[in-house]
Amino acid sequence: MSAPEFADLNLSIPPLHRWLDAVIGASPEDSVAPQHGPRRWWPGPLDVEGLALGALQAVATALHRYPAGRARFSVTSAPVAASFNSLGHLRIAGVTPDGFAELSGFFPCRDGWIRLHANYPHHAAAIRSVLGAGTRTEVVDALAGCSAEGAEATLRATGGVAVALRDPATWQASAPGAAVASEPWIRFALEEPRAGPRRAVRALSELRVLDLTRVVAGPTGTRLLAALGADVLRIDPPGMPELWDHHVDTGFAKRSALADLDDPAALARIRVLLAEADVLFTGYRGAALDRFGLNPAALTQDYPQLVVVTLDAWGDRGPWSHERGFDSIVQAATGIGHLYGRPYESGGWRPGVQPVQALDHATGYGMTAAALALLTRRHTAGGNGWAHPGRPRSCWRCPPRRRSRSPCRCRSAIPQARTVRCVTCRHRWTATAGRWNTPLRRSSTAPRR
Numbered sequence: 448m449s450a451p452e453f454a455d456l457n458l459s460i461p462p463l464h465r466w467l468d469a470v471i472g473a474s475p476e477d478s479v480a481p482q483h484g485p486r487r488w489w490p491g492p493l494d495v496e497g498l499a500l501g502a503l504q505a506v507a508t509a510l511h512r513y514p515a516g517r518a519r520f521s522v523t524s525a526p527v528a529a530s531f532n533s534l535g536h537l538r539i540a541g542v543t544p545d546g547f548a549e550l551s552g553f554f555p556c557r558d559g560w561i562r563l564h565a566n567y568p569h570h571a572a573a574i575r576s577v578l579g580a581g582t583r584t585e586v587v588d589a590l591a592g593c594s595a596e597g598a599e600a601t602l603r604a605t606g607g608v609a610v611a612l613r614d615p616a617t618w619q620a621s622a623p624g625a626a627v628a629s630e631p632w633i634r635f636a637l638e639e640p641r642a643g644p645r646r647a648v649r650a651l652s653e654l655r656v657l658d659l660t661r662v663v664a665g666p667t668g669t670r671l672l673a674a675l676g677a678d679v680l681r682i683d684p685p686g687m688p689e690l691w692d693h694h695v696d697t698g699f700a701k702r703s704a705l706a707d708l709d710d711p712a713a714l715a716r717i718r719v720l721l722a723e724a725d726v727l728f729t730g731y732r733g734a735a736l737d738r739f740g741l742n743p744a745a746l747t748q749d750y751p752q753l754v755v756v757t758l759d760a761w762g763d764r765g766p767w768s769h770e771r772g773f774d775s776i777v778q779a780a781t782g783i784g785h786l787y788g789r790p791y792e793s794g795g796w797r798p799g800v801q802p803v804q805a806l807d808h809a810t811g812y813g814m815t816a817a818a819l820a821l822l823t824r825r826h827t828a829g830g831n832g833w834a835h836p837g838r839p840r841s842c843w844r845c846p847p848r849r850r851s852r853s854p855c856r857c858r859s860a861i862p863q864a865r866t867v868r869c870v871t872c873r874h875r876w877t878a879t880a881g882r883w884n885t886p887l888r889r890s891s892t893a894p895r896r
Contacts (some may be wrong), residue, residue, distance in 0.1 A: 459688050460486075460522075460630030461494075463501035463813070464508040464600050466632045468831070469511050479857075480507030484524030489802040492786050495842040499531050500524070502816070506671065509819035512751025514826045515650045528659040531803045533667075536698045544692035549583050549777070550574055553612070553784070553801070554598070560612040560798050562779035563602070566690055567725040572608040583895035595714050612798050615782030624781070633817050633836045640829025646752045648826045649725065652676030656818075657720055658701065660730030661689055662773060663804055665758050669728055669810030674701035682706050717741075722749050726818045732769055743833040755833045756814045762837045774807040775800060810836050822890040859896045 460482055464474060482500055489495050500522055507520035529536060535579035537544055549567035563586075570731060575581055578589040590598055597609035602609040618624040654677040658669040661683070673679040681698070685705040694703075708711040721727065727746065729736060743755045757763070760772025778800055779786050787799030792837055816833035825831055 460504055460642055461497050461501035462504075463498075463632055464505040464816070466813075466822040467505065467509060467512075467816060470508075470637065470817075471823050471827075474508050476511060478511040480504050480511065480520050480522050482522045488524065488528055491802060493783065493801070494801070495801055495805045496524075496528075498805055498809045499527050499803075502812040503527055503530075505816040506812050509816045509823070510675075512823050512824045513651070513819055514648045514823060518740070526536070531805055531808045534663075534692065534696050535803075537692065539692065539695060539852070540884050544696070547775075549575065550586055552586055555591045556590050556593050556595040556598060556611075560779075560784075561590060561593075561598050562610050562612060562776055562784065562798075564771075564773050564776050567687075569606065569687070573605050574602060574609075576582070577605050577607060587797065596795055603770060608776060610772070610776045612779050612784050613782055614785040618781045623761060623765050623767040626767070627762045627837060630762060630837065631762075633834055634814055635742070635821075635832060635834050636747075636831045637824070637832040638751075642752050646725075646825070647868045648739065650676070652678075654726065655724045655824070656680070656726040656728065657682065657724045658716075658728050659736075660728050660758060662693055662730075663697065663728035663807035664774070664811040664889055665728050665814060666693070667808050668814035668818075669701065669755075669814065670697045670699055671815050672726070677726075678702075680704065682717070690699055698764040707740075708722070708736075714739055721746070721753060724750075724753055725822065727753055727755045728758070728814060728818070729755070732771065732896070733889075734769065743835075747831050747833055751831055754818055754825060754827070754831050756818050756821075757835050758810060758814060763835060774804040777806055814837070 464479060464481075467472070482504060486500075487496055489707055493839060504522045505778060507522055510516050510518070510520055519851075534544055534546060548566045548571060548573050550563055553560050553562050563574060565574055574586065576587055577830060580586045580589045599609050599611045613621070619628060651672075652675075654672070656669055656677050656679040657673050658665065658679055658681040660666055660669065666681070669681070670680050679701040681701050681703040683705055685704065685707055708714050708717065729741070734742070741751075743757055746753060746755050750767060759768070760765035761770055772780075778787075779798065783801060784798040789799055791797050813836040816835070817836060821832045
């Protein structure tokens with residue numbers, strides 16, 4: 448699907464940039480980045496495109512507000528869609544990466560479904576050890592007689608990454624769901640200006656960013672900063688290397704190094720880097736870095752020039768704040784997997800997933816927007832600060848789609864425009880009027896390739 452084939456749909460984009468107002472004040476209308484291109488392109492019940500466009504609009508708006516920024520940015524649908532599916536576009540020696548390992552995915556249990564994440568070898572080893580199973584078929588057999596929530600608790604307690612599938616109402620009524628329900632998309636903690644000289648305003652190409660994040664969300668955010676010219680250094684633990692495909696996908700324009708924080712010499716070197724850095728991204732579970740003195744409150748006190756942006760799977764409050772999690776796991780827990788479920792040909796029902804890992808990418812871009820907003824405040828008002836986006840808060844920033852009739856024989860949602868294609872079967876349609884719910888009439892029965 449190419450952008451010229453669709454007219455703008457004039458559906459509003461979630462104004463995620465307004466979450467930055469607490470730091471830099473309300474953005475004037477001419478600072479809000481415009482959007483061009485189609486408003487819908489992925490099938491499914493949730494407005495994932497709105498989340499994607501809104502997250503990158505927040506970044507572009509923050510760039511317009513940045514004191515050393517000179518360029519003007521807009522948000523165009525085609526590259527937004529590509530960026531949210533960057534791993535799907537990646538080729539290494541001509542090979543498309545496989546996003547999930549053998550033991551990752553949904554598995555049926557006695558009373559429901561469970562989602563496992565086993566991309567990392569140590570997580571896969573925990574699953575095999577607990578279930579006494581080696582292959583996917585053996586894991587299927589082992590889980591078939593288990594309670595979904597019982598298997599979730601057992602696997603988590605032994606180092607595995609698992610979550611029972613929940614519907615939206617069950618998640619929202621749960622203690623973990625309640626803990627994040629009232630949280631903003633990005634939460635800020637701002638430090639007051641201190642006496643002494645401020646760090647001079649730096650161009651984007653002069654920023655120094657220390658990246659202690661992994662997998663998709665945080666590395667996506669720092670990848671964008673690197674693309675804008677920042678000097679990004681990623682640090683990984685030597686005993687737990689990153690998955691190669693993800694490292695390549697999110698590593699463009701960065702440098703990388705290994706550091707064992709249990710080694711006092713390595714930790715001392717990290718502190719030297721922090722004293723020189725403008726931005727720190729961290730992406731480990733709550734309190735995982737506290738024992739090294741690297742929690743946000745201590746960091747913003749120790750390094751007055753440093754802005755800190757942290758990420759974890761379930762937020763830093765509530766009963767799951769110390770649990771492991773990834774985009775696919777959060778989708779299953781929060782009800783998204785249930786909403787995307789569908790019947791399958793052999794009978795029964797199976798949970799589904801969003802067309803891209805939108806929670807990770809949107810949260811990563813939210814981290815970038817937050818960092819830019821904090822830097823703007825540092826330059827204009829003084830004082831550093833800390834930002835904390837969260838994946839569960841991204842889930843319901845993409846609300847259910849507005850209902851529209853679909854006359855296409857494949858029953859897919861069809862974007863409203865003068866001449867469009869069905870996003871699934873590629874039949875062409877024309878609109879009889881400009882309103883969203885107006886019926887469409889077919890202009891050609893032959894799929895146009």
